[in-house]
Amino acid sequence: MIKLGNILDRVFGGCKSTFANCMVMIMVKNKNFISLKQVSINNGFWSYYLKLIKDVMIPYQWEALNDRVPDAEPSHVIKNFKIAAGEIQGEFAGMVFQDSDLYKWLEAVSYSLIAYPDAELERTADEVIDLIAKVQQSDGYLNTYFTIKEPDKKWSNLKDCHELYCAGHLIEAAVAYYEATGKKKLLDVACRFADHIDPVFGPESHKKKGYPGHEEIELALIKLYKVTNNSRYLNLSKYFIDERGKKPLYFEIEAYNRGIKNIHNIWGELGKKYFQVHLPVREQTTAEGHAVRAVYLYSGMADVALETGDQSLIDACKRLWDNLTKKRMYVTGSIGSMSIGESLTFDYDLPNDTNYSETCASVGLVFFAHRMLQIDPDRQYSDVMERALYNTVISGMSLDGKKFFYVNPLEVWPEACEKNKVKSHVKYTRQPWFGCACCPPNIARLLTSLGKYIYSKKAKEVFVHLYVDSELKEKISESEVNIKQSTQYPWDEKIIIDIDSKKETEFTLSIRIPGWCKEAKVKVNNNEIDLDSVMEKGYAKINRRWKHDSLEIYLSMPVMRIKANPNVREDEGKVAIQRGPIVYCLEEVDNGKNLNNIVLPRNCEFEIKKDKDLNDVCVIETDAFREKYEDWNDELYKSDVKVSYEKTRVRFVPYFAWANRTPGEMEVWVREK
């Protein structure tokens, strides 16, 4: 692929950092690339979320960006842009990376406009794009913090100041808006900024050997490369990745240049791992540091690996994936065991009540999984993608789309969140908006682009990674092919896939049999196929000449009792309840206080019910026991106590749906007897 880039570079004269070059833009059809416009999401589980984001979240977030949400911390983003554009007077406020909230909102708006054209929303977006363009300096630089506050300190503290991070989100928004509307203004802004950045960094002696403190621009540049075919963006992304962690460390060099004498003091208590610079990326074998940064880096690495075919980078990605998902991930698909540094810790360290498990980190985990799937379509990636999506990602927002979790604990005791400081980062009710508001727009931009994650294509093979009531239109061997899923997944076990090809066309339809599914059946035009003979890396590969055909897929969904690896200290003697991809939890509102006293018998029968009061999710009920102790008399410790077990009906709700009713205790891992 790098060769293709080079050739295109030569054909179009390479790229200089001039404004004109940004206009050179040619869409070359990436054969494996499924664009969001090809996929529509119909009725079903996800359409609720997509409508919610369009109807509630996007307008709400726009109000928040404009500081018009009562009782929410002000964002100040739009004000920052207006100040930087010279439209109003004032001081910069908010985090140094505040700009990115607007960019992420714009990215979500872009995707949403594809599914739901909306002239008014598009006009709002156009206006804010005009504002962004107005802030861009004549040399292409664009960052409200540095323009307003420290114009002389650009690129002097990559480690902490998020300039490249914000640039990355600008680029992602620009690519999305261009794809959605065909409008180039923001893309031009992004290219001009990227062209401004490119000559600043590189191996040449007059350039900075830098890379971002918070990774993000790496994966954004690949998107820009794909839409422009300008290989300098690919090369810049590759440079950031290759340089990261090399000795001498750039962050120490820039600190020294800023006059910091003891450069060892710059790292803070979490050190180099926090920034993923403890080793060059190809030598990293464990997922370390700030969880969001980690998965954004790995996503960028996977992007570059896919585009360049660099086997050493692919190997590094696989090693990091294995460590991350087989040693350091919660059953809810969240990562980050520690609030300090919002960080990963070490193998099997998965505390349920002091963890961070940031919503954004699960969004990033979906990014990483999706990219690994492009490199190697293996179920292990789509399984994790699905686990993160159905559990932590959507746990990040309330069912009404107005409140958000930043931190996603697996066990909550409300009083402890308020009174024990090791849990003070854990909230037991979702919050309206945050001063550091990374998570809500990240949920929005991921879910509005969900169509990209459902299917993928590789030569004459179409993959179905996720079961979503949706439709893909794709050209295969010159024939228009429609692939239409009808399903009530994840509540129902049945998925129907109708294939409609204009011409009879041979291709392989590879459908994922989820790892959690112990009993699957696939019928093609009512004939059951022998799954064992067609399975490869978790996908049933059905090759035939397709015309008008119908598949029926049954994925058996018994209620499962999940055990954690015996090395996970925190889950000892406990089980988590999962059905299909949905992980469940107990809530106080259903089961009373002291969830710790509930014990699940080993052979209980589960009853599945739809809950109309909870957005029609499936809840699970069963007979369990509540431990009873006689005559405690207010004592704290007693010897030789007789425990009796009182039968009690318990009710599990999907983890993602917790904290939508009366606030209270919650737990995912339940004791077993």
Added chain:
Amino acid sequence: MIKLGNILDRVFGGCKSTFANCMVMIMVKNKNFISLKQVSINNGFWSYYLKLIKDVMIPYQWEALNDRVPDAEPSHVIKNFKIAAGEIQGEFAGMVFQDSDLYKWLEAVSYSLIAYPDAELERTADEVIDLIAKVQQSDGYLNTYFTIKEPDKKWSNLKDCHELYCAGHLIEAAVAYYEATGKKKLLDVACRFADHIDPVFGPESHKKKGYPGHEEIELALIKLYKVTNNSRYLNLSKYFIDERGKKPLYFEIEAYNRGIKNIHNIWGELGKKYFQVHLPVREQTTAEGHAVRAVYLYSGMADVALETGDQSLIDACKRLWDNLTKKRMYVTGSIGSMSIGESLTFDYDLPNDTNYSETCASVGLVFFAHRMLQIDPDRQYSDVMERALYNTVISGMSLDGKKFFYVNPLEVWPEACEKNKVKSHVKYTRQPWFGCACCPPNIARLLTSLGKYIYSKKAKEVFVHLYVDSELKEKISESEVNIKQSTQYPWDEKIIIDIDSKKETEFTLSIRIPGWCKEAKVKVNNNEIDLDSVMEKGYAKINRRWKHDSLEIYLSMPVMRIKANPNVREDEGKVAIQRGPIVYCLEEVDNGKNLNNIVLPRNCEFEIKKDKDLNDVCVIETDAFREKYEDWNDELYKSDVKVSYEKTRVRFVPYFAWANRTPGEMEVWVREK
């Protein structure tokens, strides 16, 4: 009692803050006061510790105070005193309360000299007392930090600067040294300082309405009052206690006087509770804030309540005791559930692996319990005193007396202590000495004065609170009475008490039947007595005319399975093992890694053994199970896993003896099946 003080005041002309007044010192026999000189500790469990403190800890700590311990953080205490005395040049170093380490060492030396006269040690103490006296300013003020570093800022920040705290430890040391040696020099220094402090604080308009940020001087002043009979010390202590928490808050007033505009910023995230100033002390109903400060305050309150008979203060002490020991105490007799602020949190919040449980806080809990016993000789106080002593207090030091725990977790996973920051305060090996070295000298001063805690007297009643191989010489009704315990307690169930009175004397011997003991027998001269008929508040009250008599006490010590109150989330489904007063734990060195996989069957038989390699402590062995899972294949989560139970012999060691061999995992609460 306050009346007595007032009378004495009148007799001796009251006390002005002049040096001469400190010389007025009259020992009035406090009828209930048992002095350390009356008690000798003979062979047995505690004699080992007393010898260890004399032979190892006191000399080692002296080396540490002089910065001569390799690989330990320098203390700089002696240097600070020499600088303040003008003997050497240099800067103050260490914590603002560094002086107190020397005072605590001196206090321990004093008590130790009673049991083990040692001319050389006494000469060293005399020399360091000369140094302390040299540092005292002509007006009586004494604090090396303020003398060296901020001479103009005395008494301007009581909240943070520990001046009154250090004064308290000076007073305690002075009283102890006077009691041990009869030498008055340090006591004179202490009185001069107390006389300097007294006119600074009080209700009069020209005085500061202050009290210490870290309580300690309250209880110290009572000691000074008892030894001098100067009621101004009692009154000053009472003033500090009465004023605490009254509105407007003094700490806000002094901050305002220091020029701090937003006085609400002074509280830090833990707020007023950290300092126990959230309410006036008589209105406080829950034990809050920094655990050591809390129990030092409560000890001072109990002292003042006992001396003044103030029922409202007694009631407050009882409420705080109840909350502290029935809602917020670990089974090991430790307190402080949270490392941030080294603090108490809320009822039943007793996490085992992120707690603080400072050694000093258990020392303070013993102080509090001991004082409550004087107010009301009820077993609930001596039971907690014993629990703290035998478990957390001595867990604070290694069996060789050279290394110390500050934090006393109930569950340790060494890797988590190193890599998960919420546990970074938890060490899994004892440390040689600390920059902030409050705990080691606190252990030393408590254990060297253990004799004071074993017995007490109230009119014609002698109490035996603790079973220690020891002897008390006391005058009762003009007769010399010897009460001699012979026992191998806590390992052995039998205690023999020989009473030897010069004249036949009637008094009540009240012997504690521990709360943990379900089956006790007491024989007087070989005749078993009917315990039920003589029990009162947990004490068997044996009234008779004593001459040469012998008691045999049997306290049945089966291995007990302790359950925590069902509200304690962290101990759900688990038991702690206790025998007699000793709480046990599992260690990796005996039981292998992954202690979490060990499950204790409900009906196991325990075997008790002496362990020669572990200082002859009793260890407990039993058959338990280790959970086994087949074919984990490196997976993190699996559904419907079959668990098998492999029989395994496990070995419990006393909690206080953990971490004396190969470092590794430890747990007190073990799962039950």
